[in-house]
Amino acid sequence: xxxxxxxxxxxxxxxxxxxxxxxxxxxxxxxxxxxxxxxxxxxxxxxxxxxxxxxxxxxxxxxxxxxxxxxxxxxxxxxxxxxxxxxxxxxxxxxxxxxxxxxxxxxxxxxxxxxxxxxxxxxxxxxxxxxxxxxxxxxxxxxxxxxxxxxxxxxxxxxxxxxxxxxxxxxxxxxxxxxxxxxxxxxxxxxxxxxxxxxxxxxxxxxxxxxxxxxxxxxxxxxxxxxxxxxxxxxxxxxxxxxxxxxxxxxxx
Numbered sequence: 001x002x003x004x005x006x007x008x009x010x011x012x013x014x015x016x017x018x019x020x021x022x023x024x025x026x027x028x029x030x031x032x033x034x035x036x037x038x039x040x041x042x043x044x045x046x047x048x049x050x051x052x053x054x055x056x057x058x059x060x061x062x063x064x065x066x067x068x069x070x071x072x073x074x075x076x077x078x079x080x081x082x083x084x085x086x087x088x089x090x091x092x093x094x095x096x097x098x099x100x101x102x103x104x105x106x107x108x109x110x111x112x113x114x115x116x117x118x119x120x121x122x123x124x125x126x127x128x129x130x131x132x133x134x135x136x137x138x139x140x141x142x143x144x145x146x147x148x149x150x151x152x153x154x155x156x157x158x159x160x161x162x163x164x165x166x167x168x169x170x171x172x173x174x175x176x177x178x179x180x181x182x183x184x185x186x187x188x189x190x191x192x193x194x195x196x197x198x199x200x201x202x203x204x205x206x207x208x209x210x211x212x213x214x215x216x217x218x219x220x221x222x223x224x225x226x227x228x229x230x231x232x233x234x235x236x237x238x239x240x241x242x243x244x245x246x247x248x249x250x251x252x253x
Contacts (some may be wrong), residue, residue: 003027007058008035008048009199015058019065019075027073032062033162034080038112039236040212042171043220047209049199055083082192086157087164087180094142094166099133107132112167114238116176140177142166149177151185171235 003022007015015032022030034055035041035048050058062077069075081088091098091110100108105125108114114121119141122132135138141147145158152163163169164180172181173188181188210216222230224237 001025001027002029002031003216004031004033006033007050009050009054010048012050012054012058012189016061019062023065023069023073029211030078031076031078032058033078036081038167038171040210042236043210043233045195045199046202048082049202049205051081051200052083052196055079061193081182082196084182085184086159087168087182089161090165090168090180093162095133095139096143098128101129107136109171110167115167115236116170134190147177150180153181155185157171171232174231174235 003025005022007020011018012034018032021029034050037045041048041118055075059077062075065073066075088141095109099113101124102108102114105123106114106121107124107129108121119138121138122136124132125138130218141160145162146160148163150212152158153223161180164182166176168182169178169180170176171184172191175178178188179186181192184188220229220233221237224234
């Protein structure tokens with residue numbers, strides 16, 4: 001049995017109980033996946049970002065379970081991007097392995113790529129998946145390294161991470177062609193450091209979590225279209241999003 005548990009500031013201190021439960025259930029593989037801050041999680045960064053102390057304690061407890069259980073229960077601990085100094089090879093590279101087909105037939109190289117501006121994603125209803133994968137401009141856009149800017153372009157480590165996450169670069173730096181700000185070589189790395197610093201001092205009760213509800217989605221869309229939404233938050237939505245009358249789709253967030 002494989003068990004996946006998403007961790008954040010509000011539950012990471014219960015990691016010993018979580019692992020004990022997994023052991024009692026007979027789990028063979030456990031992924032302790034710290035929240036990655038996209039979409040609604042990004043709206044709640046301050047409320048959900050664990051502190052450095054919390055992460056260190058969680059890693060210590062995790063290692064104790066690993067030492068005791070060995071291969072009986074393999075445990076994977078995934079750090080939040082914001083505590084790294086190098087970005088992950090997101091989706092193992094844009095258009096390299098993964099493909100997502102949305103309910104309306106839109107084909108994406110990752111599940112949140114529709115937030116990126118000025119990219120026309122093909123639809124499976126009108127174009128074959130083979131053609132989209134091999135020939136579409138959207139899937140070829142960030143393949144290879146010809147699209148890269150400095151510091152990625154001449155970085156000796158670029159093959160390891162391919163510049164990091166395009167969506168994260170857009171969310172934090174406003175340009176999907178820039179280096180992922182998680183990288184400490186990025187001129188925008190200070191944004192990530194500030195988020196981590198804020199997490200150390202923020203108490204969850206200071207601001208309620210924004211839940212993914214129809215009313216909240218519509219409120220945020222209205223604020224985005226009126227230009228009153230925080231610029232980083234506004235990047236989480238597709239451009240020209242309109243709330244549907246039947247409440248079936250209110251945006252990509």
